[in-house]
Amino acid sequence: MARLLNNPFLLVIGLALVVAVLPLFLPSTFYVRVVALVFINALAVLGLNLLMGFAGQVSLGHAGFFGIGAYAVAVGPTHLGLPTWLALICGTALAALLALIVGRPILKLRGYYLAVATLGMGVLIAMVISNEAQITGGPNGMPVPRLVLFGWRAVGPQVWYWISGITLVIGVWIAINLIESPTGRAFRAIHDSETAARVLGVNVAHYKLTAFVLSAVYASVAGSYFVLFDGFVTPDTASFLRSIEFVVMAVLGGLGSIFGSIVGAAILVLLPQFLTVFHDYEHIVLGAIIIVFLIFLPAGIVPAASSLLGRRAA
Amino acid sequence: MSILVVEDLAITFGGLIAVDGVNFLVEKNEIFAVIGPNGAGKTTLFNMVSGLYSPQRGRILLAGEDVTNLAPHELARRGLSRTFQNLQIFFRMTAIENVMVGRHLHEKRNVLSHLFTLPSVHRQNRETRGKAAELLALVGLTDVAERPAGALPYGALKRLEIARALATEPKVLLLDEPAAGCNPVETKEIDTVIKAIAAHGVTVVLVEHDMRLVMRISSRIHVLDRGRTLAEGKARDIRSNPAVIAAYLGGTGAQEAARAQS
Amino acid sequence: MAEFLQFAFSGVTVGAIYALVALGFTLIFNSSEVVNFAQGEFVMLGGMATVFAASAGVPLPLAALLAIVLTIAVGLLLHRLAIEPARGATPVTLIIITIGASILLRGLAAIFFDKNYHSLPPFISGEPIIVAGAALLPQSLVVLMGVALVVVLLWAFLAHTMTGKAMVAIAANRLAARLVGINTSAVVGLSFMISAAIGAFGGILAAPITLTNYDVGTMLALKGFAAAMLGGMGSPLGAVAGGLLLGLLEAFAAGYISSQYKDAVAFIVILLVLFSMPQGLFGRSKVERV
Numbered sequence: 001m002a003r004l005l006n007n008p009f010l011l012v013i014g015l016a017l018v019v020a021v022l023p024l025f026l027p028s029t030f031y032v033r034v035v036a037l038v039f040i041n042a043l044a045v046l047g048l049n050l051l052m053g054f055a056g057q058v059s060l061g062h063a064g065f066f067g068i069g070a071y072a073v074a075v076g077p078t079h080l081g082l083p084t085w086l087a088l089i090c091g092t093a094l095a096a097l098l099a100l101i102v103g104r105p106i107l108k109l110r111g112y113y114l115a116v117a118t119l120g121m122g123v124l125i126a127m128v129i130s131n132e133a134q135i136t137g138g139p140n141g142m143p144v145p146r147l148v149l150f151g152w153r154a155v156g157p158q159v160w161y162w163i164s165g166i167t168l169v170i171g172v173w174i175a176i177n178l179i180e181s182p183t184g185r186a187f188r189a190i191h192d193s194e195t196a197a198r199v200l201g202v203n204v205a206h207y208k209l210t211a212f213v214l215s216a217v218y219a220s221v222a223g224s225y226f227v228l229f230d231g232f233v234t235p236d237t238a239s240f241l242r243s244i245e246f247v248v249m250a251v252l253g254g255l256g257s258i259f260g261s262i263v264g265a266a267i268l269v270l271l272p273q274f275l276t277v278f279h280d281y282e283h284i285v286l287g288a289i290i291i292v293f294l295i296f297l298p299a300g301i302v303p304a305a306s307s308l309l310g311r312r313a314a
Numbered sequence: 315m316s317i318l319v320v321e322d323l324a325i326t327f328g329g330l331i332a333v334d335g336v337n338f339l340v341e342k343n344e345i346f347a348v349i350g351p352n353g354a355g356k357t358t359l360f361n362m363v364s365g366l367y368s369p370q371r372g373r374i375l376l377a378g379e380d381v382t383n384l385a386p387h388e389l390a391r392r393g394l395s396r397t398f399q400n401l402q403i404f405f406r407m408t409a410i411e412n413v414m415v416g417r418h419l420h421e422k423r424n425v426l427s428h429l430f431t432l433p434s435v436h437r438q439n440r441e442t443r444g445k446a447a448e449l450l451a452l453v454g455l456t457d458v459a460e461r462p463a464g465a466l467p468y469g470a471l472k473r474l475e476i477a478r479a480l481a482t483e484p485k486v487l488l489l490d491e492p493a494a495g496c497n498p499v500e501t502k503e504i505d506t507v508i509k510a511i512a513a514h515g516v517t518v519v520l521v522e523h524d525m526r527l528v529m530r531i532s533s534r535i536h537v538l539d540r541g542r543t544l545a546e547g548k549a550r551d552i553r554s555n556p557a558v559i560a561a562y563l564g565g566t567g568a569q570e571a572a573r574a575q576s
Numbered sequence: 577m578a579e580f581l582q583f584a585f586s587g588v589t590v591g592a593i594y595a596l597v598a599l600g601f602t603l604i605f606n607s608s609e610v611v612n613f614a615q616g617e618f619v620m621l622g623g624m625a626t627v628f629a630a631s632a633g634v635p636l637p638l639a640a641l642l643a644i645v646l647t648i649a650v651g652l653l654l655h656r657l658a659i660e661p662a663r664g665a666t667p668v669t670l671i672i673i674t675i676g677a678s679i680l681l682r683g684l685a686a687i688f689f690d691k692n693y694h695s696l697p698p699f700i701s702g703e704p705i706i707v708a709g710a711a712l713l714p715q716s717l718v719v720l721m722g723v724a725l726v727v728v729l730l731w732a733f734l735a736h737t738m739t740g741k742a743m744v745a746i747a748a749n750r751l752a753a754r755l756v757g758i759n760t761s762a763v764v765g766l767s768f769m770i771s772a773a774i775g776a777f778g779g780i781l782a783a784p785i786t787l788t789n790y791d792v793g794t795m796l797a798l799k800g801f802a803a804a805m806l807g808g809m810g811s812p813l814g815a816v817a818g819g820l821l822l823g824l825l826e827a828f829a830a831g832y833i834s835s836q837y838k839d840a841v842a843f844i845v846i847l848l849v850l851f852s853m854p855q856g857l858f859g860r861s862k863v864e865r866v
Binding site: 050069173174177178180181182183184186188189192193195196197198199200201202203204208256 | 347365366389390430482
């Protein structure tokens with residue numbers, strides 16, 4: 001079992017199987033909807049994991065890119081008359097461009113300086129979204145026209161389950177390819193020793209930026225899916241709280257573990273769904289989870305589980 | 315033309331003059347040692363030559379080209395590589411992966427092709443892995459290739475760093491205290507590795523405290539004391555140089571050196 | 577001119593609160609290298625607890641005292657339950673833990689207090705003082721004097737008492753401090769308690785002017801952090817200077833440029849400081865040895 005969790009390509013196939021077969025076991029469309037949300041969040045977290053878990057950087061403002069993707073598919077069709085699929089691509093390009101421009105100076109920073117700079121970036125994006133009410137509908141948000149492809153409207157939990165599930169499988173496949181490549185090795189080298197990486201010919205600044213831009217792309221696509229599914233967008237898609245949630249999902253599942261990103265997303269998405277009675281206590285539970293897990297299981301659930309299983313097999 | 319020229323290098327750290335106008339030439343295929351008491355500025359010198367520090371004065375020439383102030387990855391591209399006194403191993407990666415990172419400059423680095431499972435990327439991964447395996451064999455680490463580096467003993471890690479540095483196919487290899495913390499058996503292994511490297515046509519510049527190792531393998535020795543050059547010459551000349559003996563080797567040191575040569 | 581002064585007065589008043597938050601950050605950062613994002617919640621607790629105690633019939637001065645004591649207890653618990661157990665974690669992990677703590681405290685506040693905005697009666701009531709055409713609230717003077725008092729007391733503590741000097745020692749070199757017998761854990765715990773008290777005090781002083789609410793902590797923490805970075809992380813003088821400067825920048829930006837983006841000033845400041853002079857106005861730049 002431990003080896004299954006660690007062999008990358010088996011993971012893609014396993015995930016594809018799970019996505020294909022899971023709907024047969026879900027009792028109602030409520031569950032289908034929840035799982036679709038897990039897939040969408042996992043996509044964003046996967047990108048963040050590439051940046052934090054593999055390349056060893058930190059971003060406390062990643063919801064900013066999520067929000068850009070979200071508002072692109074709202075503003076594009078509504079104000080610019082773009083077809084939704086084009087607006088999604090433009091949103092992703094915009095997020096990538098922003099990451100490219102902002103990333104260069106920001107990634108020169110390290111540790112908590114980098115954390116706070118990314119936090120500032122995320123909050124500024126959220127503020128702009130919230131303030132430019134003419135374009136974005138302001139704090140109350142705006143409706144998102146549904147995705148229409150060749151005359152077919154993409155509406156409903158089942159449809160979005162498949163769209164997000166397939167995209168997640170593709171996203172995982174790309175991530176795994178990346179990790180087993182010179183770029184992936186460069187990321188991991190930078191994480192372990194920037195100095196040694198430099199001296200071996202790795203252009204550290206270039207690869208940090210690459211990781212940042214890639215993670216922005218993942219987040220933006222996830223953001224677009226999120227609001228296209230929902231039909232409505234509000235500024236809290238880009239909020240500081242959402243950025244923190246993404247980070248917690250990544251850390252909870254296990255930084256540096258692809259499977260971990262999915263597990264972390266699942267936990268934080270499923271928990272409030274099944275704690276609806278305790279809606280008021282959501283913050284308390286979230287805060288407590290963060291504290292407890294980061295103190296006792298800082299490596300994350302999947303790495304802890306896999307070493308436990310590995311030890312038992314020995 | 316000397317393959318490495320260091321001209322009047324100097325650097326100060328907040329009032330402390332760490333290196334004060336050091337000059338030397340290193341010829342191709344030499345094993346050139348830099349020795350000196352603790353605090354003499356040897357690692358600082360290395361850090362300047364490998365681009366980690368910016369010298370405040372002076373020049374560095376690599377194969378005739380002025381490379382002063384170039385970034386470390388630029389120097390790597392021009393054939394300079396190094397190991398670290400305090401081990402900068404990629405602990406979370408396996409031994410062979412560590413060496414594979416060293417092949418980075420010789421790999422195709424198009425990110426787009428890395429995102430998709432193109433056959434060319436697979437082929438390149440296999441080549442890189444093969445090359446890395448060869449280097450691991452050179453330093454005697456073949457049976458720990460797939461172990462995480464964090465699980466390896468100290469002596470093995472020292473050799474791993476050398477294999478990794480060699481993966482860049484350098485012209486000049488800077489070894490920063492390769493035998494530090496090693497027992498006599500491990501030191502003998504390092505000794506063999508360094509001689510093999512030099513035999514393969516790589517110029518080696520060595521910082522080291524272990525006098526037996528230095529006297530045994532160096533072509534020429536450069537002595538630093540408090541940031542300045544004290545002496546330079548062949549092993550037997552340095553061994554019998556009174557200023558060096560006084561400042562550094564001392565009574566027991568000179569005896570050890572004499573024993574090493576016999 | 578009157579307009580300029582008006583902005584300056586309100587800027588300095590708010591800036592004084594930022595200064596208190598920044599001082600709290602600095603104190604904890606100096607003794608433990610932890611960036612405590614729950615700092616803003618200390619301010620929130622000071623104000624909200626006072627309001628609720630007072631509305632339960634407790635006389636105002638006693639309510640304020642109770643609020644400060646409560647916040648000190650929270651600060652101590654935060655250190656013992658969340659920070660101490662995580663010693664040895666990376667700086668970023670610690671930041672996220674304190675963010676988790678602030679989320680937790682906010683959630684608790686929403687339940688135990690409520691989600692409405694509340695105010696406190698000003699300590700000195702009366703008409704605003706007119707200075708060259710601009711109105712200065714008496715409470716503003718109270719805030720400024722309160723901050724000055726805190727700064728003086730803190731300086732006296734750090735420079736002239738054994739415990740205070742121990743705190744400075746830990747900031748300089750934690751291992752060395754332990755080797756000379758300083759109980760670093762206790763001293764760090766104390767720094768949390770003092771920061772909590774400072775924050776709560778600020779919350780009580782500010783509530784008559786800026787109102788208080790379960791949610792004010794996050795923004796205050798971020799702005800206080802911006803102020804601390806501007807002044808130079810780790811410098812108490814810098815924290816105060818940074819706080820006042822940030823308050824003024826915010827007020828002038830809101831007045832002359834755009835009131836919508838008032839809150840953005842702090843974040844733009846953070847980014848500019850980090851890009852151009854990470855050590856801030858009064859901080860020392862770090863030398864990294866390989």
